[in-house]
Amino acid sequence: RIDVAQNVLVRIEASDGAVGWGEATAAPTMTGELAAGMVAAVEHLAPLLVGQDVRLHAALAERCAQAIHGNGGAKSAIDMACWDILGKASNLPVCELLGGRFGDSVDLYRAISQEAPEVMASKVAGYREEGYRRFQLKVGEHDVERDIARIHAVANELEPGDILVADANTGWLKHEAIRVCRGVRDVDVYIEQPC
Numbered sequence: 001r002i003d004v005a006q007n008v009l010v011r012i013e014a015s016d017g018a019v020g021w022g023e024a025t026a027a028p029t030m031t032g033e034l035a036a037g038m039v040a041a042v043e044h045l046a047p048l049l050v051g052q053d054v055r056l057h058a059a060l061a062e063r064c065a066q067a068i069h070g071n072g073g074a075k076s077a078i079d080m081a082c083w084d085i086l087g088k089a090s091n092l093p094v095c096e097l098l099g100g101r102f103g104d105s106v107d108l109y110r111a112i113s114q115e116a117p118e119v120m121a122s123k124v125a126g127y128r129e130e131g132y133r134r135f136q137l138k139v140g141e142h143d144v145e146r147d148i149a150r151i152h153a154v155a156n157e158l159e160p161g162d163i164l165v166a167d168a169n170t171g172w173l174k175h176e177a178i179r180v181c182r183g184v185r186d187v188d189v190y191i192e193q194p195c
Contacts, residue, residue, distance in 0.1 A: 006025070006026040009077070012081040014089075016089075018089055019085070021080070030169065037074075041071040044068055110132035117153035120150050120153060120154055133161060134165070142176065144172075144179045144183070148180055163190070168194050170194070
């Protein structure tokens with residue numbers, strides 16, 4: 001359970017005064033990165049960016065890769081800030097710079113937090129009324145039987161076309177993930193980040 005997210009914001013200012021923002025979330029249990037480490041990595045990389053052309057993303061990425069191993073969150077935040085500047089300078093949305101916009105909407109998943117199976121299942125109808133058709137269950141607290149019951153309970157509330165994902169956020173051990181997969185083999189469900 002994560003009660004507070006620690007985000008790292010990166011602000012890059014170009015020589016013409018344009019400002020770009022990037023963000024990364026520290027998720028030590030999933031990526032191994034702590035906020036303090038991400039800040040230290042950004043501070044380590046910042047001098048390498050001075051005087052560089054933000055339009056040359058591949059060159060900047062290579063400079064960062066050569067300067068420090070890993071630290072994907074810090075590097076990602078820097079990359080986002082560079083794209084933000086480029087989008088502002090070209091007066092184009094970043095999605096256009098990355099190849100174009102595909103459609104006018106995005107189907108969102110509605111997360112259903114860990115609770116008793118029947119409580120989680122009872123939330124599906126309300127979320128469907130809000131327009132959701134994709135549901136992501138938060139599971140993975142080392143209680144395999146309860147997670148199996150959660151998946152079955154929510155699956156029983158789905159309608160044709162609904163999508164179900166059980167996201168353990170790396171909360172299961174390998175043998176637990178295998179038990180869950182066997183226990184829900186009759187359910188149309190995606191298993192996300194099991195171990």
